[in-house]
Amino acid sequence: ASAKAYKDAALSKRLADRSYRPALDSDPTFVGDVERISGTTAHLCYQCGTCTGSCPSAPRSSYRIRNFMRRTNLGLKEVSLNDPDLWLCTTCYTCSDRCPRDLIPTDVIMAMRNMAAAQGVLPKNMLGTVNFIYQTGHGVPNSDGNRAARVKLGLEPEPETTSKYPEYLPAIRKILEAYGTKQLADKVLAEG
Ligand code: SF4
Ligand code: SF4
Known part of the structure; x- marks a missing residue:
């Protein structure tokens, strides 16, 4: 069937052009990479x-x-990777449990975060968390208040993690260094 002619000649031309991309930064490889x-x-x-x-x-x-799912399919890579909202997913996986298409939107977000991190685009508070993990093995280290609350509940003050077994910290540090995450955190945080 021939393309419908619209009153707006420029719009008609764009709709007839199968290689037309909706935005200047539309990247046709984005959806494949995310998948x-x-x-x-x-x-x-x-x-x-x-x-x-x-x-x-x-x-x-x-x-x-x-x-973000829509942007994936439109190839809007730069917009997605530079959007601070990318870091607001809690990775609770509720969306993935409920998607009627059996997709895992959470993992789409995680893929984009990995792509953004590879470009050095990360929020500073995330990099602060990297340093906490490097120092203690936890994004949120144990505290005196937390220890007191645990004891009140009949638990040991330290959980069964690096809080209790700090001898495993070197292995965690090795992972952060091997992926360049610690170095990236130091570099970006030093830049202020
Ligand atoms: Fe939202 Fe899905 Fe992230 Fe949970 S996993 S915060 S439902 S996007
Ligand atoms: Fe797309 Fe699944 Fe989200 Fe529906 S629930 S918009 S199909 S990702």
Whole structure:
């Protein structure tokens, strides 16, 4: 069938051009890369919005997981990787439990975070957390208040982690160094 002619000649031309990309930074390789890293077939998303409707971050922020799914399929790589909302997913996996297409939107976000980190695009508070993990093995280290609360509940003051077994810390540090995460945190935080 021939393409429908619109009154707006420029629009007609764009709609007839099968190579037309909707934004200057649209990258046709993005969806394939996200699918390869995440292991989920993001192109099957039909934008029902169940993910956003289930997301605990959505009512508290401008973060919309459905928007990131759409951007994936539009190839909007730079917009996605540089959006601070990318870091507001709590990785609770509720969206992944409920997606009617059996997609794993959480892993799409994790794939994008990995891609952003590879470009050195990370929020500073995340890099501060890297340093906490490097120093203690925890993103949120144990504290006196927490220890007192644990004892009150009949628990040992230290959990069964590096808090109790600090001898495993060198292995955690080795992982952070092997992936360059610690070096990246030091570099970006030193830049201020
Ligand atoms: Fe797409 Fe699944 Fe979210 Fe629906 S729930 S918008 S199909 S990712
Ligand atoms: Fe929202 Fe992330 Fe939880 Fe999905 S995994 S519902 S995107 S917070």
